[in-house]
Amino acid sequence: MLARASQLFLPTLRDAPADAEAVSHKLLVRGGFIRQLSAGVWTFLPLGWRVHQKIVQIIREEMDAIGGQEMLMPVLTPAELWEQTGRSDIPEIFHLEDRTGRRFVLPMTHEETITFHAKEIQSYRQLPQILYHFAVKNRDEPRPRGGLLRVREFIMKDAYSFDRDDEGLDISFRKHAGAYDRIFERCGLEVQPVQAESGMMGGKESIDYLAPSGSGENTLVTCEHGDYAADLEVAHGIPRPPEFPAQLAAPAEIHTPDVTTIDALAAFLGVDTAATSKAMPVVTSDGTVVLGLVRGDDRLEEAKLAAALGSAVRPATVDEIRAAFGADPGSLGPIGFAGPVVADESLREGQFVAGANTTGWHLRGVEAGRDFAPRFADIRESKDGDACPNCGGRLRFQTAIEVGHIFKFGSRYSEPLDATFVDEDGQEKLLIGGSYGIGPGRIMAALVEQRHDENGIVWPAAVAPYHAHIVGLAGGEEIAAGTASELAAYGFDVLLDDRVGRAGEKFADADLLGCPVRVTVGKKSVEDNAVDVRSRAADEDTRIPITDVVTWMEEH
């Protein structure tokens, strides 16, 4: 395949858009791969679409290899289907109506639709099934950001499995995990699978695929010894032990006027911040005020507390705090609070300083179990300095992009939609499902984040828009065109820069676009029948006879 730059719609930019922060955002826009239409809404220009399609093809091949069947489900979806599963109230759903007022949604995933169709499965003989499609997803994200990193419309490959039972689901799940490993490997993307937050909606086992990146929305926590990896929201780092002061037989009140922060408290009392406790009152969805208690040097991880409580939580307001504790924030503690207390595991042993629930007063020597009866759970946010829960090694924290997510949903959708089959024993049973998502656009962005230099993108060959970028300089036009045709005839995707222009700008564009191999043909080539080749990752040309270019390409 041969493309001529002189005819391509390839608007490259010398300057990055002023409002771009993420490297992938800057380089993909500068390189003419993508353009913004509106907040979180992007067009893939011809070059960007080529990369996207190459990623899509890799995903397709690996899905087919595990027995997946490609299909296509619509974007326009009747709202009733979503009302039956209780998902139509999710704030990210786009709603619309037709001219008669019939309501539709633009789906963020296709569980409802696929389960609707899966109702045609009648017998265990038709199971298992793996069905997938590449389709546009819409999500009314409150805050899109970072180019392709977080968008309101994108193409996702979503696959769905249906099985007779949990054992079957487990097999389908492992098949997908294997396929995902191969997909990322073939794309040349470094990815870490992690145990993910299962989410509010029926998730059991789930794996998130996090690509370490200069920008991103997730934080990947890994052990320096490679035996632990988790998303920050569920990571279970081991905090350093506190330096405890002398033990007390009972809590002792101390007047702490105008001391409302942990640092001020620790300084005032001359104790380790880790030997204090921090009270974080939250409100659950049914309006209960719950006290989350973590060590003074820790932060509350709300996602963990929500998981422990089985309810979404929000921070309590000052008025709610005064009503429930009879004191101002800064002096709150577990003793004397009538509501439920969830204490972090790190507070199980030892005596801590806590608020006295009287404004301006604290208690020393407060001991869980003896002085108050909390429920214990891991609710602290892991942080730098924590030790690995497996080997005690140091934990690393990296920003990352979530490029894929697979999970088991069991009968979460088959039950409300009444999708059943008749099993071998003659009994009608619910289909057991799993869903498996992967975002080609995010893979593309993550690749740029991981593989670039100061001059532009360095695409892995498997997903590069073209294998070779032929730079035709003045005097070498004819030979450049001939070389390009020859490479194309051998099956390479070739971009021929046949524009009228100077060498410098052509080289700069070639670096920016990041094709794996560059071939420079100038007027010297007319005399010596040789060209300069270099791989994008290298910074030196090699001069080789034109007749050797195909061989060189095959070796690089």
Add this chain to the structure above:
RNA sequence: CGGGGUGUAGCUCAGCCUGGUUAGAGCGCCCGUUUUGGGGGCGGGAGGCCGUCGGUUCGAAUCCGACCACCCCGACCA
């Protein structure tokens, strides 16, 4: 939704505070020229509802108000 910021040429930005010729620069684009291998030089040219609406004023890119859009931080993210 809370906080902060920005809207002037295709892109990056001056000008606004202190209102007043025809609104500027660099890059890009078009024409010409230059022996043209890392965004070169010279000459000429095209390109603007100064985000929108309203107000103040003899006069508004500039001052005031509302709205819209976009970006960043946070909340949110089955």
